[in-house]
Structures are given as structure tokens and as C-alpha cells.
Amino acid sequence: MSGALADRERRKLEIVERARSKPARFSDPRVTLAHGAGGRASRAIVEGLLVPALGSATLAELDDAAPVPGTDGCLLITTDTYVVRPIRFPGGSIGELAVNGTVNDLAVTGARALALSLSLVLEEGLDADSLRSEAEAIAAAAEAAGVEVVAGDCKVVERGRADEMYVCTAGVGARDPRARLSATSIEPGDRILLSGPIGDHGTAIMLARGEFDLAADVRSDTRSLWPAADALLGSAGPALRCMRDATRGGVASVLNELARASGVSMRVLEAALPVRPPVAGAAELLGIDPMHIANEGTLVAFVAPDAAADALRAMREAPGCEEAVEIGEASAEDPGMVLVETPFGGHRVMDELVGDPLPRIC
């Protein structure tokens, strides 16, 4: 190993070690909305309180989906609860989100969803037609994603104790034999691919709430990402290092997490980031970066340099991924950091989300 390479390896190990030995700490006396936002506070409650108390080694991996013990790693399980408000918004609804979100957590772990469970918490007084329409949205999303809802539960809470409904889905998926994915496998030079424009989902929700005096046609990007994952696995095989769907906390949180896990930095070209004009406008109004806004059908993939161009072409064939782009690459410099290079040659540090500018987004 050359001196420079050995040096890099040592630096990488150091940063990975530091990230592992210093998990986020939870020192707040009470839970706040920021703890559910998917950024630094979420990490604190999960890594600093829940995982240590639950004491599960598998859970501590904090992957989007986890292997089911006793299945030789062939089956994975994941879960999510959706508390989005309003429950219907341009481009989707809570039921559709609940199906796609769970299918996507499996997809980015390299697993095709086999079965979903569905657990509803309904607010007393909920209109029967609303419930029927969400059940139909769930059925349609499940059919589109090629998965069946096989088990369910339904609870009712008093008026005011929920907002129409909360929806919890869990999913079991079969690991694809082509998948060799790991959050720690990203190498300097690997290309960062993005499946489409960012910030659509969070912006659509914000506009649907009518809290801002802004009219724009922005629709949630909620969709199954299995076709995109399937295309990437088929094109790149083992050259596909890792995938993540950029939900709460946005693309910035995903890149930060993986930069820490793999001991690399992420160099993102600002000019390459696809952001629709109304999303950019809303983000500016809110004073947040589109990279921090939640998506519900957009993934980030890391592919070895030689395989990146073909992988990108393959992903663009998947529905909703026609605008997929390469946005940057991993680098050995500044390990653990995410750096956005501006069109003028400068760069800024893109940290993970702090606080919760857009609560209850999913």
C-alpha cells in the first residue's frame, strides 16, 4: 500500500471509529417536535435513547430495513408510522405515503417488498368516506408497488387525539441476490446519483397547509422506488455501493450520515442539483435549503466511477426517474463532511438538518 493510501485508510478508520464511538447523545428533559424531524435531534433520540435502551445489535445498525433473524439474511423487515397533515395533498395522501415509504425502505436496502402490514389509528368522528378513500389509496399504491397488504389492525382514539388518522406500515422483503450494499462501502471517487428533483414532497405539504401566501403547482413525489433500485442493481451490480431514500431531513441528512459511516466527504455540485423553481422559491421564503426538505420518492445512490454512467442511464428508464442526475462524488479529503460547490468555485458546508422547520411532513 502506498504511503498516501495507507494515510487515507488510517484517516478513514479514524473518522468511522469516531462516528461509532461517539453516538449522538440525548440530554433533553422532554420530547420536542424536532425529535421527529429526521435531522440531528432525531438522531439523538434514536441513537442516544431508544437504541441503548432497547439493546438490540441489529437495531443499532440503523439501516432502513433489518434482517429477520433465522432467515439467513434473506428476509428484511422495516416499519414507519405516518402522521402527515393534512392527510391528503397534491400528488398523494397518507395511505399512499405509508405504502411507498415502507416499500422504499426495503428497496434501498436491496429488497423487493413481499408483504405489508397496516395498522390504523383513527380519530373518533372521522368521515367514513375519508377512511374508505384512504383504504382505496393504500390498495392502489400496494398494487402499483407489487405488494399485498396481508395483516392489519384498527384502533380508534377520542376526537382531538389524532389528526383524522395515523397510519403505521411494516414490510417484509426478500433481499435481491445482486445487492452488495453497505453504508460503509463508499470509496473516494464513487459517483453520487440522484433519482430526480428534490424537495417536492415537503413543499407540496407546506403549500397544502396554506400557511404561506404562495400558490404553486407542486406535487408530492411519493412513488415506489423499487423500479429505480431494480434498474441500478441490474446495471451496476456490486459496483452499486449504497442507496438511501432521502425522506425526513432531505438529501443533506442522507449525505451526512453516509459521509460519517464511510469516512469520506461528499462533494456536491450545486448547479447539478435539480430543484423545481416553485420549490426553490418556497425554500427561500422559509429560509431553508432544498437539500433539507423531505422527499418521498427520491433516492441517492453511490456507484463506482466506471459503472456510474450506465447506472444513471438505467435508472432514467424507471418511472418518475427521467430526470435522474449525477450530483457529485465522494472524496478522501475532509472525511465526514458534505461540501456543496457553488457555481463561482467556492464551497459551503451542508450540515444535517437542525430543528424542525416543517413538522409532520410524513
Next chain:
Amino acid sequence: MSGALADRERRKLEIVERARSKPARFSDPRVTLAHGAGGRASRAIVEGLLVPALGSATLAELDDAAPVPGTDGCLLITTDTYVVRPIRFPGGSIGELAVNGTVNDLAVTGARALALSLSLVLEEGLDADSLRSEAEAIAAAAEAAGVEVVAGDCKVVERGRADEMYVCTAGVGARDPRARLSATSIEPGDRILLSGPIGDHGTAIMLARGEFDLAADVRSDTRSLWPAADALLGSAGPALRCMRDATRGGVASVLNELARASGVSMRVLEAALPVRPPVAGAAELLGIDPMHIANEGTLVAFVAPDAAADALRAMREAPGCEEAVEIGEASAEDPGMVLVETPFGGHRVMDELVGDPLPRIC
């Protein structure tokens, strides 16, 4: 086949056919608390609205757990959300319920839990110590049940939009090769076994709420029922027809459901029903029958007559099942009905729960 037997078979098919062709209908304009109580209204919302809208044949079976497609029926999945209030009560807490409830839904389907997922909805302002203590309760219950929490999610909603926390668990289990269980397999003459006293959980919750001027030491029966299921499977094998955990809606709802599904009646000896005195007292005060009160660690099992005595002895070895008893038997007369025989030789019809005398019990 003798004339009488053929007659009985025809009658049985008729009642099963009627139960299947006339599922409960949902005609209410809005969701009410009774729709979450586990009785007739719950059946209406599930069979009359959710299942038809979701359109899944597997879901339509309405078993406690469902086979995961693509696993040759070897793996089962189930889910439940817990919205019990208060979240802590004598004998347990919401976290413990969430683990045991999901483990038990698998156990009564003849499956040993392999993995759990855990999804939390936290109320803004929740005390960090409360959260930590629930996470520890979940870990302890999972360890006691021999299952690992491998995947999780955590959302936060505004103050007042939940009661401290709601907890959703899903579980994947491996079907035990000894299990030949089916809700339609109960035959006249089969013995009805009960794993312990009824009504403890619902009564403990009611007393913990302090809504009644009644002081009594009643503790929830929350526990893993896998040891009891394991003992029954080991002792009775294929002579074990069916098991159910008698949660929302109580023993009465389970017996009614299975009487309809198998086209038999259930004859229960009132004198044989184990009800602790404070539970009997609270039930009388509330004007409900202990058979309608929820349990969280009590199962009903149906065993062929020849195997029943041994099965009962085996079940009594399982922790918490020392007071297991035989409470009656299935009969060919009055198919679809549950009849409780009083000590004076009369009998009364025990219908499923109507309305919700004890909301938010689990």
C-alpha cells in the same frame, strides 16, 4: 355417512356459508370509539369497509397473523397499534403490551416470533424518563418472549395530538411444524380450554384510570403466550384445532367468531369460568360481563376430546397458566351461537360485544 351426520354437515355448511356471504356491513357515516372496541362495530369497520377496499384475499381471512407471500407459508406477519391509557398500569405498560400482543398474535396462529418492528408516535412534551422507561419495558418484554426488536421508527406529534405515546409493533414469526390450526376446523365435542382467569387486563386499566370509586388489587395479565401455545402444540399436535388470544371484545367475541367460522355452537359452563372476585365486582358495577372484558395474556384453545385432559395439564406448566381450565365444549346444536349454562341448568346467549364500555383498553 349416516342421515343425522349428513344433516349436521349440511347445517354446518349452511351457517358457515351464511357467515361468509353476509359479512358485517359498515353503514355509519363516521367512525366512533366502538369501532375500535373489538366487538361487532370493529367487525363492521374491518369486514365491511377496510377489507373490501383493500381487496386482499389474505387479509380477508382475518386471522391473527397472515402468511408472508413467497415463503411457502413458513413465515407469518402480524401488527397491532397500542393506544392504551394510562400508558402505565398495575401489571404492565404500553411497551410491554405492544411486545406481548404481537408475540401472542403469532403464537395463537402457531408461530414463534422471530423479529419485531417498533414504531412510536410520541407526544410533544413527553418526559424523557417515561420514554426511556417504556423503551426498557419493551426490551425486557422482548427478551422474556425470546424475540428481538430489529427495526424501528419514531415520529412526534404536537401536544394533545396523542396521549404520551402510541406504539405500533409488527412481528414476523416462523410457523411451527406441529401446528395444524384453522378457525374452521372445530368439531362438535371439541373441548374449550382457557389459559387463566378472565378480565384482569381490562379491569386493571379501568381501575388505573380512577374513574370508579373502587380500590382493588387487579393486575394486567400481559405476558407472552408462546410457552402456553408451545405446550399445547407439543401435547395435542394435530388434535389442537385452533387458538385465539382473547383481547378486545374478550372471550365472548372469540367464541362467537369461531362458532360462526366452524358452524358449531359453544357451550360454556358459567361455573367453570375463572373470574377473580374484584374483576367480577368491577364488571357488575359497569354492567358488563367479564366475558366481554379484554385480556392481554389469556388464550382460548380448542382440542379434540381425547387429547384435552393432557393438553390442559401441559398448558398448566406454562408460566401464568397455572389456573388453566376446561370451560365447555363445541356442539352441533344451535350452530353459530355461544350459550352459557348457568349453575341452575338454564342457559343464556352470550353475544359478541356491542358498543364500547371500556375504550382505549389496549
